[in-house]
Amino acid sequence: MILSKIFKNTLLVLTACLVLSACATKKEIATDIKGSMQGDVYTGTDTVEYLAEGVPDRVFFATNESILTTASRETLRAQAAWLRKNSGINVVLEGHADERGTREYNLALGERRANAAKDYLMTYGISSNRVTVLSYGKERPVDSGSNPLSWSKNRRSVTVKAN
Amino acid sequence: MIKKIITLILILIPINSFALIEVDITRGNLDPLPVAVSPLSIDEKSRQSFEKVLKKKNIGEEISSIVENNLSTSGLFNPLSKEAFLQAPDIANLKPRFEDWNLIKAQALITGKVNYVDDKLRVEFRLWDVLAAKEMMALAFTTVPSNWRRVGHIISDKVYERLTGEKGYFDTRIIYVAEEGLKTERIKKLAIMDQDGFNNKFLTLGNELVLTPRFNPTSQMVTYLSYFKNLPRVYLLDIETGTQEVVGDFPGMTFAPRFSPDGKKIIMSLAKDGKSDIYTMDLENRIVDRITNHPSIDTSPSYSPDGKYITFNSDRSGYQQIYVMKSDGNDVKRISFGNGLYGTPVWSPRGDLIAFTKLHKGKFYIGVMRTDGKGERLLTENYYQEAPSWSPNGRVLIFYRETKTNDKGEGFTAKLWSIDLTGYNERQIKTPTDASDPSWSSLLSN
Numbered sequence: 195m196i197l198s199k200i201f202k203n204t205l206l207v208l209t210a211c212l213v214l215s216a217c218a219t220k221k222e223i224a225t226d227i228k229g230s231m232q233g234d235v236y237t238g239t240d241t242v243e244y245l246a247e248g249v250p251d252r253v254f255f256a257t258n259e260s261i262l263t264t265a266s267r268e269t270l271r272a273q274a275a276w277l278r279k280n281s282g283i284n285v286v287l288e289g290h291a292d293e294r295g296t297r298e299y300n301l302a303l304g305e306r307r308a309n310a311a312k313d314y315l316m317t318y319g320i321s322s323n324r325v326t327v328l329s330y331g332k333e334r335p336v337d338s339g340s341n342p343l344s345w346s347k348n349r350r351s352v353t354v355k356a357n
Numbered sequence: 358m359i360k361k362i363i364t365l366i367l368i369l370i371p372i373n374s375f376a377l378i379e380v381d382i383t384r385g386n387l388d389p390l391p392v393a394v395s396p397l398s399i400d401e402k403s404r405q406s407f408e409k410v411l412k413k414k415n416i417g418e419e420i421s422s423i424v425e426n427n428l429s430t431s432g433l434f435n436p437l438s439k440e441a442f443l444q445a446p447d448i449a450n451l452k453p454r455f456e457d458w459n460l461i462k463a464q465a466l467i468t469g470k471v472n473y474v475d476d477k478l479r480v481e482f483r484l485w486d487v488l489a490a491k492e493m494m495a496l497a498f499t500t501v502p503s504n505w506r507r508v509g510h511i512i513s514d515k516v517y518e519r520l521t522g523e524k525g526y527f528d529t530r531i532i533y534v535a536e537e538g539l540k541t542e543r544i545k546k547l548a549i550m551d552q553d554g555f556n557n558k559f560l561t562l563g564n565e566l567v568l569t570p571r572f573n574p575t576s577q578m579v580t581y582l583s584y585f586k587n588l589p590r591v592y593l594l595d596i597e598t599g600t601q602e603v604v605g606d607f608p609g610m611t612f613a614p615r616f617s618p619d620g621k622k623i624i625m626s627l628a629k630d631g632k633s634d635i636y637t638m639d640l641e642n643r644i645v646d647r648i649t650n651h652p653s654i655d656t657s658p659s660y661s662p663d664g665k666y667i668t669f670n671s672d673r674s675g676y677q678q679i680y681v682m683k684s685d686g687n688d689v690k691r692i693s694f695g696n697g698l699y700g701t702p703v704w705s706p707r708g709d710l711i712a713f714t715k716l717h718k719g720k721f722y723i724g725v726m727r728t729d730g731k732g733e734r735l736l737t738e739n740y741y742q743e744a745p746s747w748s749p750n751g752r753v754l755i756f757y758r759e760t761k762t763n764d765k766g767e768g769f770t771a772k773l774w775s776i777d778l779t780g781y782n783e784r785q786i787k788t789p790t791d792a793s794d795p796s797w798s799s800l801l802s803n
Binding site for chain 2: 258260293294295296297298299301302303305306309310313327328329330333334335336337338339340344
């Protein structure tokens with residue numbers, strides 16, 4: 195019964211879409227992006243994997259930026275706590291950029307992003323010799339889309355277990 | 358080595374005070390010069406010998422069609438249809454009946470013949486001014502038969518030079534990155550091919566990510582970035598021997614390499630602790646010099662042809678802009694001041710211009726500016742394109758272009774394109790796979 199209700203609602207929306215045509219679809223995309231981006235920093239969990247329970251493996255950046263957001267700092271503090279508990283584990287911080295920049299600059303930008311994450315881990319007591327930085331520039335996107343949401347998922351630093 | 362293979366014998370270049378045909382390459386040429394490329398004549402015995410060695414039915418026609426194709430893609434010449442030719446190739450080469458060629462509106466005529474002599478390929482060709490009824494140039498050379506495509510390119514270069522007054526760019530090669538597979542896990546290999554897309558050869562297997570290959574001045578060495586063992590470092594590759602070595606011993610990622618104009622140094626970026634600076638390494642004595650020292654990203658360095666200056670990309674102003682400094686790192690000056698972001702500056706081999714990539718309002722442009730930043734001219738606009746590389750005569754730029762994917766993330770392609778400095782004559786260069794990061798060699802024969 196609930197299902198049929200949802201179905202009915204969807205139908206209603208669909209008819210509305212048809213009537214309002216392009217206008218409605220545009221609105222939907224806008225709310226979708228709004229739901230998972232703040233400014234142009236990705237805030238969703240689509241691509242996120244976990245190093246341990248409650249320890250997300252990646253942080254996201256604004257276009258051309260390497261500044262850590264409040265959410266990113268929270269993620270990195272969780273990673274630092276996990277690394278302190280698992281002192282035998284070393285990590286590689288893989289820095290990435292989106293496809294909307296020149297290849298060489300993006301290699302440098304990926305390195306700068308991963309280093310921002312590394313510096314933060316170090317202020318939370320993680321020794322620098324446990325952390326390696328590796329920039330991929332724009333060479334390894336997680337999302338192959340050509341739109342602002344896809345690009346926001348690709349601007350990231352991912353913490354990967356090295357051993 | 359390459360140069361030695363081909364022995365060039367000058368028969369005669371008549372010095373004429375007559376006003377002969379000339380092609381102006383400084384403007385977009387919307388009215389290409391009509392030229393008749395008569396197939397190189399060949400006697401039956403030579404034809405059979407070449408067919409045996411090269412598996413080509415008529416090597417004379419094959420070489421002529423290379424010339425035709427080169428002249429046509431330059432955008433400056435319009436090779437006429439052979440069906441309209443009235444004179445047989447062998448007779449035309451002895452003495453053209455100019456009125457016949459005039460009738461089909463050819464202004465220049467190329468004739469020649471090819472012989473099989475002592476297991477070698479001997480070619481002679483002549484360039485004629487049809488209206489003036491004069492020979493403009495006659496040349497002959499001998500080489501190993503397997504070099505037949507290069508013979509076509511050298512003829513093209515000589516004709517181009519005689520008619521435009523500038524060196525050609527046909528006997529050249531392109532090194533680039535061949536791409537395959539999903540956008541998220543792209544497989545990349547170094548590849549090399551002739552300027553016209555023939556003789557494609559892969560130089561690496563695709564086991565590790567490779568990027569941004571660039572030739573040295575003699576076009577025998579290549580410097581590039583490899584992710585071998587997940588350590589992104591600048592490498593050096595000898596194309597003939599296939600030997601590869603890492604350049605220097607740096608404590609972080611080295612990238613964006615190029616050779617100095619004398620080929621003795623490699624200039625590149627080192628990324629460490631969140632900043633990237635420019636370094637050089639002397640290939641003989643291994644001495645490393647730090648050229649920039651700034652908390653920003655300094656990358657994409659490129660020398661001026663006299664080696665006295667370096668142009669590079671930096672975000673020290675807050676955003677990516679183009680700078681010029683002395684080769685010792687002094688007197689850093691920003692030269693890009695237009696709207697948008699600027700990257701990948703490359704100094705022209707003629708010294709007067711810097712080509713770049715520009716990002717403005719979501720579009721990417723390939724453009725040129727003078728070395729003081731004035732006179733910015735955008736040549737082409739697209740969804741994504743970057744990394745221009747100059748033809749050795751500084752008249753053409755090659756770059757790569759990527760397409761937008763659809764809603765499902767499908768439809769991604771990367772292709773090589775070229776465009777004249779005039780902004781005309783934009784063309785895709787066919788490659789067996791997707792392609793990016795092209796670099797143009799110097800002229801292989803002079």
